[in-house]
Amino acid sequence: MMGYAAPMRRWLGVSLCLPVVTTYQMQASAILRFIKEKEKGSLEGKKIVFLYHDSAYGKEPIVALQEEAKLNKFELTLIPVAHPATSRARSG
Secondary structure, three states: OHHHHHHHHHHHOOOOOOOOOOOHHHHHHHHHHHHHHHOOOOOOOOEEEEEEEOOHHHHOOHHHHHHHHHHHOOEEEEEEEOOHHHHOOOOO
């Protein structure tokens, strides 16, 4: 928190320090915004793959990505990756 304190105080003009917090959905949208900028402002017709950990937190951004896919007209492919302990068959 110390690294954020001084700049936030100068910017806000108060002695209040607020951390910047993002959700997995916000991070996914930010990544798509970055890709969109690199693709000259359009994702239409593109194919984007989301490779995610097959758990609750891994699935969290999926709804946001699906909505972004509708809005920006790109094809979204979802690929879950199981935890290593559950993806291998146990031997003897």
